Amino acid sequence: MSEVESILIRRDEAGIATLTLNRPAARNALSVALMTEMETHLADIAKDRSVRVVVLGANGPAFCAGHDLKEMRALQSREEVAEVFALCSRVMRAVVRLPQPVIAKVHAMATAAGCQLVASCDLAYAAEGAKFATPGVNIGLFCSTPMVALSRAVGRKQAMEMLLSGHPINAGTAERWGLVNHVVAPESLDAEVASMARLIASKSSYTLKLGKEAFYRQLEMGLDDAYAHASQVMTENMLAADAAEGIDAFLDKRPPVWRGC
Missing domain, CATH: 1.10.12.10 (Lyase 2-enoyl-coa Hydratase, Chain  A, domain 2)
Incomplete structure (x- = not known):
């Protein structure tokens, strides 16, 4: 599979591994294939002593739209559904348990499991136009697994507001609530994240x-x-x-x- 076709692209430079979600037409929805790729890459990075920091970004109009709902609706059994959520939980735990710090670089909307992914990262930088939501309640599917990461990143009242309303919050609110560290102009996002990644990579x-x-x-x-x-x-x-x-x-x-x- 060529890099252009890869659903997850990894690039390494100067101790920084950059993982880029690359399903732009699907708004980087977390399909089983994409989550499997993420799990594999994170396991490889955990053992790679040359990597000191990880940057997690995305291509296309969204950072991550959460689970691939078309794929989920096609599942035939309770066991198949449970395995998808178990895989997603393993990926999120792998981010938290990775020896290297992980920085989310959020250029656009992050919803449901996409918001969970941001909340699971150690640091998060967002472009001014980015938004965050746990909108499962709007389609009858409470964001229970995203809740785990979200409730550990923001206050209880803020988490419950997002979970119960399904309404998106803007980047400035996400910064005030502690979901992201910094909000920057879209044209400065790459440089700001790269600067922090280099700083962390310079440490032991x-x-x-x-x-x-x-x-x-x-x-x-x-x-x-x-x-x-x-x-x-x-x-x-x-x-x-x-x-x-x-x-x-x-x-x-x-x-x-x-x-x-």
């Missing part, structure tokens, strides 16, 4: 992996357990080669040379 890959994993683990703990876990992580981090190099480089007023361990 070992430290990024350790910190990302600790962040998500402590979120689901009580306060005492969270501090205990974070203290263990800090101890491990402090004794790592990259921490020693980073501290020495800081004291010597020179750039660090990371070893990734």
Whole structure:
């Protein structure tokens, strides 16, 4: 399959892996084939020590329209439907559990599982015209799986407003609610995301992996357990080669040379 025909395009440069959803005619709806490709690529990236950060973008008029509803309606059994949602959940968990930070680059509408994908990423940048919605309620299908990521990215009242109304929110509202980090002019989106990706890629890959994993683990703990876990992580981090190099480089007023361990 040529790159032009690929439904998911991967490009690597200077420690940054860019994954681009490429079903523009279908508004990048998450078909089984596309989610399978995503799962495979994310598994490969997780093992690739040359990749320090991932950028997730899309081609066409939408970032992602959620599940492929035509494909879903053609399924014949409960087991087939359940497997599609299980596959989608695996993809979303893979984004969260990926050792490398993931930045969503949202140029246009992200709805339902597309909004879930944005919420699952570690960082998100949006163009001024982008919109976000969980509109399943409008077609009798509550966005229950998108709710998992959304409710962990924004406040309860904001999440419920989106889920119960189905109304889209604009990029500025998404920024205020915490669904995205920054909103930029459409012509500046690529440059802004690339700048942040390069900044993250300049850090120790070992430290990024350790910190990302600790962040998500402590979120689901009580306060005492969270501090205990974070203290263990800090101890491990402090004794790592990259921490020693980073501290020495800081004291010597020179750039660090990371070893990734």
